[in-house]
Amino acid sequence: MAGIYVHIPFCKSKCRYCDFTSFPDKIGFAESYMTCVYREMKMRGAELKDKKFDTLYIGGGTPSVIDESYIAMLIAAAKKYFVLSADAEITIEMNPGTVSRKKIETYLKNGVNRFSVGLQTAIDSQLEDLGRYHTLNQFVTCAGMLRGENFNVDVMIGLKGQTLDDISKTIDVASSFGASHISMYALTPEDGTPIYSDYLNGELPDGDEVAEMYSFGVKKLKELGFERYEVSNFAKSGRQSRHNLNYWRRGEYIGIGVSASSFINGVRFTNTFNLDEYFKCILTNRFPVIDSAEIDLQGAKEETIMLSLRTCEGLDIDKFNGQFNADFLSDYSAPLKKNESFLEIISGRLRVKDEYLFVQNTIICDFFS
């Protein structure tokens, strides 16, 4: 399993909580940018001829904000330069305020088979508060166009003034319009984003309230047939995101575009966050990598634990032992003992008990050196 991630750093406007790399004022650069993206894919593809890829994820930013023909060419380039399996999962992220029937038709025609729609909340005043430039109605229109398709809806909890009813309504909307997958995230106020000041002023729900929202949401999703498979991800049977599962299984992936990260041959690296720098590198046939680190054995073990304990499938103990020539149960006897009431081992897999998934950090830390 390996994945390709392509970052489209353009947006109509910046959401108040966003700390991703996106340039709302630079849509005019889309053409040059995409040209560079195809070129970077060509450069990377030449290096990774022996790798087989199973997923392509087009994220952002807002990939749906740029002309759909760029997406068509992007998918074509991926198929041309990489060994992409025939049944690859191809996902594109969309903002409900930027879609049209024509765009969706083009995506489908060119092989997109999974969509991810950022709804966040079904309450218009909260959307406005988050700085989203769409309304619930626009989501309804968008979801109507996706009827019958495999699509995810993003839902946020921990918003200013949000009630359990609001969350219930949001999940109901997503579910009733046919979502096969729901990602339910707690808003994380990152330093440097406008929403951080809401946090500093105590306007956001506290940890206990967010925990309340989360368990409420988990219960609600379960009733509607969405099974949790990772802390924040819920899917109808067989509809888990293969691309994201690959991250948590510590699979390899190549990131294309500004700020994209990769993990190939035991090395994690990240592209520049600076658009000009990105152009310069690609136009001079250099990889725009700014940060690169080989993960040592200890780091690999810790990553495996940290990532797999996020998931409900948990950590495969035999696989761990084989991969790292280790004896997991004895090497980690101290943290296992200390956290025995929060963990369970079922058919050779270690997992965080359901009721402790939302407080997993403190458990995972104990497994770090």
Add this chain to the structure above:
Amino acid sequence: MKQPSKYIRNFCIIAHIDHGKSTLADRLMEMTGQVSKRDMQEQLLDSMDIERERGITIKLTPVRMFYDADDGNEYVFNLIDTPGHVDFTYEVSRSLAACEGAILIVDASQGIEAQTLANVYLAIENDLEILPVINKIDLPSARPDEAKKEIEDVIGLDASYAPLISAKEGTNIKDVLESVVKYFPAPQGDEDAPLKALIFDSYYDNYKGVILFVRLKDGKVNVGDRITTFRSDKIYEVTEVGVFAPRLMIKDGLYAGEVGYIAASIKSIQDVAVGDTVINADDRADQPLPGYKKVQSVVFCGIYPLDGSKFNDLKDALMKLQLNDASLVFEPDNSQALGFGFRCGFLGLLHMEIMQERLEREFNLDIITTAPSVSYKVVKTDGEVVFVDNPSHLPEPSYISYMEEPIVHADIYSPPDYLGQIMDLCRDKRGVFGQMTYLEENRVKLEYRLPLNEIIFDFFDKIKSRTRGYASFDYELVGYEKSRLVKLDILLNGEVCDALSMIVHEDSAYARGRMLCENLKEAIPRQLFEIPVQAAIGGKIIARETVKAVRKDVLAKCYGGDITRKKKLLEKQKEGKKRMRSIGSVEVPSEVFMEILKTNKD
């Protein structure tokens, strides 16, 4: 017999904590050309970071100066700085023994403070000549005549000749220098007699070994001399002698009357106790100089390394600190909660805080300290008497016949406006009122008998805050008194945490237990399970709080680009955990052990 040079003056400065001692010392050095203004680091004498930050002097630091006096002669001044805080009276007595004179600085706007008085009396007891100096005359609130009158009324010194100065502005500093020449006697002694040098301080130098700070009373010492001390049987060859300029400056020899240092490749700190007398091994003097009275620890606490494997580092650090500060005592101790560490004795609460800070800063140690305690006298049912300063060593109640606690006589000096507040505080602290004396219209002395364990926590801070800083306070131990004392235990998740136990008066036990539980509830981070925090006396629970379980501790998203960054966040959280101690199943940050110090807000 050869008299020491009559052009030497050895003196110290006595002053209240913020009356300008270090500033005056800096001025004297500047005026004598000892230090150029440009090179001067603010307040040269206070060389430890802690001293400069807190604006106090802890260690005595000597410095030598040359002064061309109006009489046409050049004089050598040896100034030995003294600590001002009541905790460090012991250090003061050491520097006084090395001097013939003392400059008494009095703030022109505030008059004499209680702590200063204690040191003045010490100086008088040591037969020192005292030169009053009225400082801060530049302040609008200065009232130098009243300050002079106070000196005459309270101490009985003639203050008519006291220089009126502003150390800050550099006004009339020359008067001080001339007065030193005029009023302080030259040292007495005999240069031809066998060597007798008082060790008044020492520190350890990695290259030279122990550096002894000495005042030569008789004789001389040169490089190559074989020396020993009265209390030691080891003989050392002198490798270096010199003076303080203010950094060490090598000289050929030191002579009677002088203040300087001796290095003799002394490796063992036990052999060179401060207060001992250095003598020549080949020409032994027959009588030691009067030393210092052995200091008595008043406050005790446990000090443990945060990381149990650093026990030896902590031991080394304590030994090095003890080398400069003989008043620090420690012995190995063992706590169920904290593992191996040391039980340490201090001169007072400030002394304790400073030692903790030095361990952390100068030795880079992460330490956990337990609540301070005093030494209780326990009379057991079989008649045996034991002294207990560690609550966890207290015998079972059924073996105790009765207990006694140390009592102090406290003098509190304050403007009369705050008498009510002070009396309230003393009553809260189980004080017994003695008498009240009007020292002058604006200054009252209150005398109280107080249990020492009531004043080691926050008494000083409370006195200061209730009197807006005007009152000052001094105390001395007067003995032990029978008292109804109990051991208060704290249980975390059902288990007694011995490091949090304390001995308190029966009447305040309930309130103390209640407050401790409340404070601990705030200080202990929420964990994955609910933690009961209980206070108990002899197995009976008297108060309870609950630390709720944490409900959210998760990274919302973790996709391709997040993995490295999110892992760093977890590593940081792990580092935080490493700074905690596991008490049973509960992880407790080291600061928690100081929570026990906090009392209700004032």
